[in-house]
Amino acid sequence: MAKGKTTTVTMMGYLEYARLFPENMxxxxxxxxxxxxxxxxxxxxxxxxxxxxxxxxxxxxSMGHDTIKPGSPEIGQGTYLKLKRPNxxxxxxxxxxxxxxxxxxxxxxxKKWSFEDDGExxxxxxxxxxxxxxxxxKKSIQRxxxxxxxxxxxxxxxxxxxxxxxxx
Numbered sequence: 001m002a003k004g005k006t007t008t009v010t011m012m013g014y015l016e017y018a019r020l021f022p023e024n025m026x027x028x029x030x031x032x033x034x035x036x037x038x039x040x041x042x043x044x045x046x047x048x049x050x051x052x053x054x055x056x057x058x059x060x061x062s063m064g065h066d067t068i069k070p071g072s073p074e075i076g077q078g079t080y081l082k083l084k085r086p087n088x089x090x091x092x093x094x095x096x097x098x099x100x101x102x103x104x105x106x107x108x109x110x111k112k113w114s115f116e117d118d119g120e121x122x123x124x125x126x127x128x129x130x131x132x133x134x135x136x137x138k139k140s141i142q143r144x145x146x147x148x149x150x151x152x153x154x155x156x157x158x159x160x161x162x163x164x165x166x167x168x
Contacts, residue, residue: 004136007056008145011049012128014076016041018121020147022098025087036087038098038144041069042129043076053081057135058142075124083131083144095143104128104148113149120155 018040019026027036044050050068054060060067071080086096101113130146 004134004139005057006132006134009052009056009058009131009133010128011042011044011053011131012046012150013042013044013049013126015121015125015127015147016043016072016075016080016123018125020099020101020121020144021115023115024120025098027087037084038087039082039084040144041071041080042083042127043071043078043080045076047077050081053131053133056133057137057140058133059140072123083129083142085144099144100146102146102148104150105152108148113147118149119152121149122153122155124153125149126151126153 018024020038020040025036026039044053054067058067067081068079069082071078085099087098103109103111103113103118127150128148129144132143132145134141134143
């Protein structure tokens with residue numbers, strides 16, 4: 001295995017399309033090899049968050065696509081990062097599965113968020129995320145590790161999208 005360095009980056013921001021639980025995991029055909037994926041659009045609160053993410057070794061672009069994506073202007077700074085984690089990792093079992101999600105609405109706590117009891121996360125939910133960034137200088141892998149819910153925006157079931165379908 002290639003030798004590299006893993007850096008943990010903590011960022012505060014907002015979620016959109018949070019598919020972070022087994023109950024709402026993204027299991028489209030594209031994620032067949034990993035039997036699904038936990039993912040979200042994450043809108044960092046500050047430019048410093050973006051800088052820390054890239055300083056850890058995350059690429060500014062990958063396969064011809066910018067890492068920072070234009071999104072919903074009503075959320076955060078209007079741009080986001082796609083954060084993800086495979087349901088089943090192909091080589092290391094512990095690297096797959098849902099990220100750990102905590103309820104910080106009443107302060108820092110080890111209280112786990114319950115999809116059934118606490119609900120789904122709506123667009124604009126304020127969070128702190130921890131992301132592992134592994135890099136060897138040539139290649140980089142990012143994995144969403146933990147999410148702490150600071151301010152919940154209740155999921156309303158709307159299918160509004162940050163993607164401009166006229167330009168899609």
